[in-house]
Amino acid sequence: MMPSNPQKLANAWTPPGPALLFCPADRPERYQKALDRADVVILDLEDAVSPENRVAAREALIAHPIDPDRAIVRINPSGTGDYRRDLAAIADTNYRVVMQAKAEDPDSIIATALQxxxxxxxxxxxxxxxxxxxxxxxIGLMWGAEDLVAGLGGKSSRFGPDEIRPGEYREVARYVRSLTRIAAAAHDKFAVDSVHIDINDTAGLIAEVRDAVAVGYTATACIHPSQVPYIRDGYRPSEDEIDWARKVVEGSEAHHGSVFSLEGQMIDGPVLRQAEVVLARAVAALDVPVGDNATPDQT
Structure with a gap:
């Protein structure tokens, strides 16, 4: 049987949990430590590695394997020598999922010959x-604010402390964030929200994760292990949410799929689907790897 979406791989990889932690590929001593603390590790051959260290980073990638089901390799942009050398190095590993930096056309995605x-x-x-x-x-989309703003000739993706809504994204960043989410959903691919680069801004991270969950992001990337628990907590439905979702599903079954009222709220098909998503996230949270998130010097 052909897949329902001919532009979607059968049995495509999806993140096994919501917290994706970046780790420089030229720091192999951190690979397993990062994996122990997050759901997925993004082994970074691009921005986290200086150009002069990329040869060593590729050698480390080959010599220090970790679980390929919980690893992504970020490669350099298409059209660069580093892009070709990154793919050649990955061919000598068991990694099967890459993240292409600065993606700009579908042909460069197809050319990786990888998920x-x-x-x-x-x-x-x-x-x-x-x-x-x-x-x-x-198989999925992620978005990034800093390179985006640099490409616009700008200087900051977020409002400063003396501006309106300090710490929040400017409108152009929010637009691309929304566009990325919509494009992913339109093609039945998962979406990963961008990193919160202010490690000490826990409140800002929590707010962004809450919003990411509300609009259907699958995961959030991060740059520090201390951010992992907040991401996991944000994607894990609360007991009240789970209780509401169960009542919706049970009520829909009792009413044979017809519209009904629950605690003053009209429940129809879209609300039922939202409730089903909450229950799916609750089940997925039970399988999230639990590690020690307490060592902040590992990334």
Missing amino acids: TIALIETPLGATRAHEIASAVNC
Whole structure:
């Protein structure tokens, strides 16, 4: 039987949990420590590694394997020598999922010949998000604010302390965040929310995770292990949410799928689907790896 979406891989990889932790690929002593603390590790061959260290990073990637089901390798942008060398190195490993930095067209995704998460972080990439998401081996999208704003000739993706809504994203970043989520959903691919770079801004991280969950993001990337528990907590439904979702599902069954009222709220098909998502996230949270998140010097 053909898959329901011909542009979607059968049995495509999905993140086994919501917290994706970046780790520099030239620091192999941190690989397993990062994996012990997060759900997925993103072994970074791009921004986290200086150009002069990329040869060593690729050698480390090959020599120090970790669980390929819980690892993503971020590769350099298409059209660069590093892109080709990154893919050649990955061919000598068991890793099967890559994240392509600065994705700008579907052909460069297809050219990886691997399951690929496209990172939407340039103006051109943003304008082509839907095309990129349509690539058959594109399994998900992530977005990034800092490269995006740099490509616009700007200086900051967030409002400063003396501006309106300090610490929050500017509208152009929020637009690309929304665009990425919509493009992913339109092509039945998962979406990963961007990192919260202010490690000490716990309140800001919690707020962004809460919003990411509300609009259907699958996971959130992070740069520090101390952020992992907040991400996991944000994606884990509360007892009140689970109780509400169960009442919705049970009520729908009792009313044979017809519209009904629950505690003053009209329950129809879209609300039922939202309740089913809450219960699915509750089940998924039971399988999230639990590690020691307390060592802040591992990334």
